[in-house]
Structures are given as C-alpha cells and as structure tokens.
Amino acid sequence: MLRASHLLRASFRPLARGAATHALRRGAPLVRNLKAGIPSSSRYLATVAPAAPEEQKQETHLPIVSSDASQVAVGWDPRTWSRFHNIWLRDHCRCPKCFHSITKQRLLNTFEIPKDIAPLHVSPKPDGLQVVWSSSDSHTSLYPWEWLKQNSYDPPLARQGEISDKVLWGSKIAQAPPTVAYDEVMQGDAGLFKWLSNVDRFGFSFITGVPPTPEATEELSEKIGFIRETHYGKFWDFTSDLAKGDTAYTTLALGAHTDNTYFTDPCGLQLFHLLSHTGGTGGTTLLVDGFYVASILKGLNPSAYNILSKVPVPAHAAGEPTSLYRPNPPAGFSTLNHDRWSNELMQVRWNNDDRSVMSHLAPTEVEEWYEAIRLWNKCLKSADSEYWVQLQPGTAVVVDNHRVLHGRSAFDGKRRMCGAYIGVDEYRSKLAVLSETFSPDSVLRSTATLPETVVNGRNIWNVAL
Numbered sequence: 502m503l504r505a506s507h508l509l510r511a512s513f514r515p516l517a518r519g520a521a522t523h524a525l526r527r528g529a530p531l532v533r534n535l536k537a538g539i540p541s542s543s544r545y546l547a548t549v550a551p552a553a554p555e556e557q558k559q560e561t562h563l564p565i566v567s568s569d570a571s572q573v574a575v576g577w578d579p580r581t582w583s584r585f586h587n588i589w590l591r592d593h594c595r596c597p598k599c600f601h602s603i604t605k606q607r608l609l610n611t612f613e614i615p616k617d618i619a620p621l622h623v624s625p626k627p628d629g630l631q632v633v634w635s636s637s638d639s640h641t642s643l644y645p646w647e648w649l650k651q652n653s654y655d656p657p658l659a660r661q662g663e664i665s666d667k668v669l670w671g672s673k674i675a676q677a678p679p680t681v682a683y684d685e686v687m688q689g690d691a692g693l694f695k696w697l698s699n700v701d702r703f704g705f706s707f708i709t710g711v712p713p714t715p716e717a718t719e720e721l722s723e724k725i726g727f728i729r730e731t732h733y734g735k736f737w738d739f740t741s742d743l744a745k746g747d748t749a750y751t752t753l754a755l756g757a758h759t760d761n762t763y764f765t766d767p768c769g770l771q772l773f774h775l776l777s778h779t780g781g782t783g784g785t786t787l788l789v790d791g792f793y794v795a796s797i798l799k800g801l802n803p804s805a806y807n808i809l810s811k812v813p814v815p816a817h818a819a820g821e822p823t824s825l826y827r828p829n830p831p832a833g834f835s836t837l838n839h840d841r842w843s844n845e846l847m848q849v850r851w852n853n854d855d856r857s858v859m860s861h862l863a864p865t866e867v868e869e870w871y872e873a874i875r876l877w878n879k880c881l882k883s884a885d886s887e888y889w890v891q892l893q894p895g896t897a898v899v900v901d902n903h904r905v906l907h908g909r910s911a912f913d914g915k916r917r918m919c920g921a922y923i924g925v926d927e928y929r930s931k932l933a934v935l936s937e938t939f940s941p942d943s944v945l946r947s948t949a950t951l952p953e954t955v956v957n958g959r960n961i962w963n964v965a966l
C-alpha cells in the first residue's frame with residue numbers, strides 16, 4: 502500500500518467519503534500549485550470535512566483525490582500528483598461488467614462512453630481510488646493505488662523510478678559467467694525462472710550437466726517455449742558438411758554476429774549445444790554483449806551511435822535455392838533499435854556477412870556510415886569486449902539474439918552441434934508467467950488479496966494487461 506507520509510505529517514487528510522468530489526475548475530489552482538511544488542494547504546484544508554478520530558487515523562495514509570470535468574487528480578504526497586483523464590479511467594474500469602476476469606479481455610464498449618463522462622464522486626478507499634460515475638446506472642469503479650501509480654502517465658512516475666537490472670559485461674564475465682544446472686531447470690519452475698532471469702540480466706546463460714544428446718537438448722529448449730521452425734529446420738543437429746547453404750555449416754571462423762538479420766522478426770533466443778568434437782581442435786565460441794559495446798560506442802562517438810540507430814541495413818538469406826529471405830520492409834532495420842517510448846536500446850541486429858546492397862543511404866551519409874560501422878566493428882573486436890569460451894559436451898548455452906552477438910574460431914576435425922531457435926515472444930511470455938510467482942511486482946503484491954482479483958490464476962491488475 503502506498504503511503505503519503507508527507508500528508509500524514511502535515512496532518513492533511515483526504516476528502517471525506519460522501520463529500521468526496523472536490524469540483525476543481527479546469528486547471529484549477531490546487532493542481533497548478535501542486536505542480537509548482539508547494540501545495541496551497543489553505544485550499545486543501547478548506548475542503549476537508551470534520552471526521553471521527555478513528556476514521557481520520559485510518560485515512561491519513563491514503564492519497565488525496567479530487568476531480569473536475571475532465572480529470573481526476575491523485576496526490577501521492579504534497580509534491581507528487583498524477584492526473585488521469587476521466588475517459589481514460591472509465592475505459593480502464595476492471596469491474597466484472599467492464600472486464601472479463603477470466604479471459605482478461607475488455608467487455609466495455611469504449612465507444613459508448615460519453616465524451617463528457619465525469620465522476621459523480623471520487624473517494625480514496627484503502628484498496629484504491631473509487632469513482633462513482635455520473636452515468637444513469639451510477640457505475641462504480643475501483644482502481645488499486647499501486648496500479649494507478651505504475652500506470653501514471655501525467656507524469657509518468659513508474660518509468661522515472663525504473664532501474665534496469667541488466668548487467669552489461671565485457672571479457673571479464675569469464676570469471677563468473679551466468680550458469681544454471683540442467684537438473685535445476687528440469688526439476689521445476691524455480692530453476693527455469695533462474696535460467697531465464699540470467700538471460701534477461703546478462704543476455705546469455707550456460708546450462709551445465711546436460712546429457713550430450715539431441716533429445717535432452719530439445720527437451721531443454723522446449724522448457725522455454727515452442728521451438729521456432731525456420732528454413733534450417735526445427736531442432737537442428739548438424740555437422741560442418743554444408744548441409745545448408747550457410748557458413749554456420751562450414752569450418753570457417755565466424756565473427757560476432759546476431760542471427761536472422763534477414764528476418765523481419767529475428768529469433769529471440771538461440772540455444773546451442775556442442776555434442777562432440779573429434780579429430781581436431783579450434784571452434785572456440787565467442788560471445789559479445791551488444792548492449793555493452795553499444796554503450797562504449799555511445800561514449801566514444803555519439804554521432805556514430807546515432808547513425809547506427811538510424812540507418813536501415815538490408816540483409817538476405819539466399820544460400821538455399823528454395824528460399825530467399827529478406828526483412829520487411831526490404832530496407833531492413835537499423836543496427837541499434839530502441840524502444841520508441843522509453844528510448845532504451847532494445848535490439849542489436851548485426852551480421853556484416855548477410856548484409857545486402859546499401860542503396861538506402863543518402864549520398865551525404867555513405868562515408869559517415871562506413872566510418873560508424875568501422876568504429877562499431879573495432880569496439881566489437883576489442884579484447885575488452887570479447888568473451889571466448891571453449892564449449893564442452895554437456896554444457897549448453899542460450900543466447901539472447903536481440904542483444905548478445907556470437908561467433909566462433911575456425912576449427913578442424915568433426916564437430917556435431919545441435920540447437921534451436923525460440924521466438925522472443927515465447928521467451929518473454931514464459932519469463933512473465935514465472936515472474937508472477939517468483940518475482941511479483943509491487944502491483945501484484947499489493948492487490949493479491951483484493952476480492953475477485955486473482956481469477957483463473959492471474960491477477961486482473963497485472964501491469965501487462
């Protein structure tokens with residue numbers, strides 16, 4: 502439960518039940534003053550109705566709420582307010598009439614909400630903001646406090662406080678690479694959560710003690726989700742015999758790259774497991790944290806970083822006569838792709854070998870783009886970035902193909918490798934499901950005991966919904 506401790510100390514109390522609607526004029530002074538930093542306490546106290554000491558004691562912990570013709574304001578403390586539009590609140594009602602608690606789908610017809618919908622009453626309840634709407638049926642909505650705070654968009658409170666727990670790494674990761682035991686993963690969800698949390702934080706994880714067979718490796722892959730079938734097959738088990746028209750099926754060295762730059766949607770995870778290597782040496786695995794290298798590049802040369810974030814790079818997979826892959830749109834995607842909302846780096850796409858003709862560059866961009874990839878390549882290949890590891894039968898590795906680049910040194914002899922692609926959505930979905938149990942966020946924790954909230958094993962206030 503959120504506590505507005507400032508309010509408590511200042512002996513403010515929220516608007517009393519029944520007398521709750523504080524009809525602010527549009528852009529009324531209360532909100533403006535609070536936005537400026539210091540609340541106009543006299544205005545506040547003027548709205549407060551006398552209350553019994555017991556009620557006062559209970560309610561002083563609750564946020565202050567008020568409403569006007571277009572918005573509801575929630576005061577978390579005297580300096581932190583969130584404003585929610587009436588139409589937004591009405592649209593997000595999660596009562597059983599408005600939201601199907603089992604299917605988690607909207608039942609409410611958004612387009613029947615009157616444009617001028619407004620609350621009749623707003624009141625702070627221990628469980629959340631209660632809004633009684635001015636509609637003929639006096640429809641009542643309750644929005645849990647923590648859900649409102651996490652979804653606050655004016656201002657966006659949650660994103661301000663969000664701290665990524667991603668760990669960017671260079672070659673020193675060799676000292677303690679993220680690892681889980683196969684038995685742990687296969688025994689239950691706690692082990693699987695540990696594995697996927699490793700991938701989420703580091704972009705890769707080893708799995709030790711895997712039986713060196715394709716069957717066991719396939720079963721391990723399927724713990725995460727559906728294996729993604731591609732022109733290479735579903736679960737692959739291959740040697741360096743050029744069975745597929747791709748350099749992966751040769752003994753050549755492969756520089757650090759991500760897979761599937763030629764797909765619109767490159768695979769999310771790639772799992773691989775060296776089953777045997779006989780009659781030769783080499784074939785050391787290379788892993789490079791693309792997010793780490795991007796952060797180095799950004800520091801060294803922000804304009805190069807910007808070019809790689811902007812210029813689309815076309816790619817193709819054309820080594821098989823029966824398929825000809827290229828991304829849609831054909832100009833491709835940039836090397837560094839960001840969340841358009843938070844501007845956070847989301848995806849690295851880089852395979853210089855699969856790159857197609859660069860015909861989408863402005864004439865003035867050509868030389869600066871080549872300079873930018875030269876610097877990117879230099880950072881990728883720096884000894885500080887490269888993590889080289891000799892895989893052994895029994896140790897599989899799963900790599901986040903949207904973040905970590907992989908490669909290998911040349912080898913001789915015969916290597917048998919197996920593995921699978923898993924879509925990014927399958928991986929994210931599994932991690933999200935496991936997080937509900939093993940790492941519930943503040944909304945799940947604070948709403949779990951509300952009535953009719955956890956239905957069919959899922960909380961209706963899960964922030965993913």
Ligand SMILES: [Zn+2]
Nearest residue numbers: 594596598599
């Ligand atoms: Zn409703």
